[in-house]
Amino acid sequence: VKVTISGQKGLREQLLKKIPAAVQTAIQASLEKSADEMAATARALAPVDEGDLRSSIKITKGDLTVRVSAGGNRAFYARWVEYGTKFMTARPFWWPSWRLMRRRIRSRTIRTITKN
Numbered sequence: 001v002k003v004t005i006s007g008q009k010g011l012r013e014q015l016l017k018k019i020p021a022a023v024q025t026a027i028q029a030s031l032e033k034s035a036d037e038m039a040a041t042a043r044a045l046a047p048v049d050e051g052d053l054r055s056s057i058k059i060t061k062g063d064l065t066v067r068v069s070a071g072g073n074r075a076f077y078a079r080w081v082e083y084g085t086k087f088m089t090a091r092p093f094w095w096p097s098w099r100l101m102r103r104r105i106r107s108r109t110i111r112t113i114t115k116n
Contacts, residue, residue: 016063023116027064030112034105035059035066041101042070045093046081053078053093070094 016024039057046054056075060067070093071078084090 019064020116023113024064026112026116027109028061028066030108031064031066032059032061034101034108035061035068038068038097038101038105042068042093042097045097046070047091047093053081 019027036059039059042057043054046057048054052075053070056072056078057068057070058072060069078094080088081091082094083092
């Protein structure tokens, strides 16, 4: 069997063809649950002035991908809050959320893959 893969997109397409649809559905559900928990934790830890930062924490879903992000037009300063500036002390919310959730996310994902 000869497989030709050109680029990351080609690799992704080839890998997705090998994963049964039921397994893909289970993995996507697991990733979405993990993203919901991560976003909720980040929102809980985010400092609140007017609430723009907290409300900017969003989840973007794709095929076997889920992205949790913070910032945007109204909360462009998210990284300044996380890391601080020379004029402002850091008030981390993102990385503490990740550190709290990473083992749970990893375990859930591994369980889902091995179960299916």
